[in-house]
Amino acid sequence: MLPNNDPLLARLGPAVLPFERSQFNREVLPGEDVIFLDYIISLESGHFPPGCLRCNPNDAERRNKTYLWVIDEEGLRVILEATPNPLSARGCVCHTNITGRRKAYQGGELWFGTDSVIYLNNQSGRFKAITLDQRQAVLDYFQQVGFSVVQAPNRPG
Amino acid sequence: MKTTDQKKTGQRRVTKPVRFGGKFSSVNPAVNWTASTRKKHDQALLFKNRILYLPANDYLSKPEQLWLVESIVGTDLVQKAVLGSKMLNNAFFERLLGQVSTTFYLSNDEAWLLSYDDELTRADFGPLTPISLLEAVRRYGLPAVEKAKEKTAIYL
Numbered sequence: 001m002l003p004n005n006d007p008l009l010a011r012l013g014p015a016v017l018p019f020e021r022s023q024f025n026r027e028v029l030p031g032e033d034v035i036f037l038d039y040i041i042s043l044e045s046g047h048f049p050p051g052c053l054r055c056n057p058n059d060a061e062r063r064n065k066t067y068l069w070v071i072d073e074e075g076l077r078v079i080l081e082a083t084p085n086p087l088s089a090r091g092c093v094c095h096t097n098i099t100g101r102r103k104a105y106q107g108g109e110l111w112f113g114t115d116s117v118i119y120l121n122n123q124s125g126r127f128k129a130i131t132l133d134q135r136q137a138v139l140d141y142f143q144q145v146g147f148s149v150v151q152a153p154n155r156p157g
Numbered sequence: 158m159k160t161t162d163q164k165k166t167g168q169r170r171v172t173k174p175v176r177f178g179g180k181f182s183s184v185n186p187a188v189n190w191t192a193s194t195r196k197k198h199d200q201a202l203l204f205k206n207r208i209l210y211l212p213a214n215d216y217l218s219k220p221e222q223l224w225l226v227e228s229i230v231g232t233d234l235v236q237k238a239v240l241g242s243k244m245l246n247n248a249f250f251e252r253l254l255g256q257v258s259t260t261f262y263l264s265n266d267e268a269w270l271l272s273y274d275d276e277l278t279r280a281d282f283g284p285l286t287p288i289s290l291l292e293a294v295r296r297y298g299l300p301a302v303e304k305a306k307e308k309t310a311i312y313l
Contacts, residue, residue: 022273025259026306027231029224089224094307122277125307130275154281155269155310 001044001075008144011137012071015103018096018126026125028096031087036097039083044075046146053080054112057119057152062111068095069120070127071138072104076145081109095126106138111152118142121152199244205236209243216250216299225299226250229290229306230257254291261293261305262286270297270313272306282310 002009019026041049048054053065067078083093095107107127110120122129122138129135135151142149200211202220211220223245227235230253238253239245262271262278262285270293271278274285293302297313305311 021275025272026228029228029232089221090228090307123308123310125272125309128273128309129277130273131277132280135277154277155312 001073002141002144008137008141009105011133012105012141015072015105016127017103018099018101020103021128021130022125028101028126029088029090031085032090032094032096033101034085034087034097035100036079036083036085036093039079039093040077040098041079042075042077043069043147044145048112048116049078052112054114056114057111057150065111067110067112068093068098068107068124069110070095070098070104070107070124071141072099072102076141078110095124099127106134106141108138109152113150117148117150119150119152121154123154204239207239207243209239209245211245214245214247214250216247216254216294217245222299225303226253228303229259229294229299230254250294251291254294255289257290259290260287261290261302263288268313269310270301270305271310273309278309 017024018028041052043049052067055062055065064082066081068081069076069078077098079093079098081092083097085091085093085097088094088097095104098104104127106122106129107124108120108122108129109124110118113119120138120142122135129138139149139151196212198213200220202209202211202223204223211217217223217226223235234253234257238249242249260274262274263269264271264282265284265286269282270288271282271285274287279285288296290302293305301311301313
């Protein structure tokens with residue numbers, strides 16, 4: 001977790017509420033703001049979590065191994081997107097099941113590669129990057145934590 | 158599916174009108190006061206303690222999908238809209254979706270529907286063409302539009 005005055009945080013942010021970067025064109029629905037502590041994994045150690053699902057990012061099967069990532073004041077954390085959320089009509093978790101209704105700097109999807117590289121994109125309707133510098137800052141954050149990281153296209157396959 | 162009567166006669170069975178309060182009707186309005194507009198196969202649903210009816214329409218096929226509309230336009234707006242109409246028909250959805258100013262975007266090749274237009278999105282997708290929410294829903298359906306909002310982009 002970076003100190004509050006770290007310049008990288010300034011490049012990532014400012015931290016925003018869910019959907020703030022899209023002028024709140026959506027709202028967090030019931031069940032989407034429940035923080036799934038039992039399923040959230042911190043990546044601040046800089047290591048792949050034990051038992052995480054790995055994949056070849058070019059394989060179609062990667063969809064079932066998608067993790068949602070968020071950088072907020074608690075650091076870099078992920079949750080497996082396929083985690084059921086019976087409290088939400090969506091049926092599975094979303095980024096605010098990591099953050100609740102609090103602010104975050106950035107969010108997106110990632111895959112733990114079989115080659116020990118993290119592949120990530122910025123696909124989060126709630127916390128997405130909107131500038132090229134923010135996207136680069138996200139990559140820098142992952143590298144600063146200790147990961148080898150590759151930017152995946154922001155185009156869902 | 159034809160009823161036994163229909164199979165025998167080849168005609169639709171007509172319910173005998175019953176007199177209620179001076180007017181002839183096939184349904185007791187005291188039991189079902191929306192009888193004048195509700196049809197037999199309309200699905201009924203309970204939403205925020207209000208009974209609503211979902212007739213066949215171009216936008217929503219199942220009551221369980223109503224959350225898609227909430228997700229796109231917001232719960233408050235849906236709640237206000239159902240105060241004015243219990244029938245979730247085409248007119249209802251067009252009025253509701255038409256009053257939201259949210260804009261979506263299409264990539265140049267119209268292969269992608271996007272919910273953001275910013276520096277990063279243009280770097281990834283090139284020039285974007287705005288499209289209204291109502292038009293996006295008409296063309297691609299509520300599930301696709303909701304997913305475009307949730308994931309920022311969806312391949313069409």
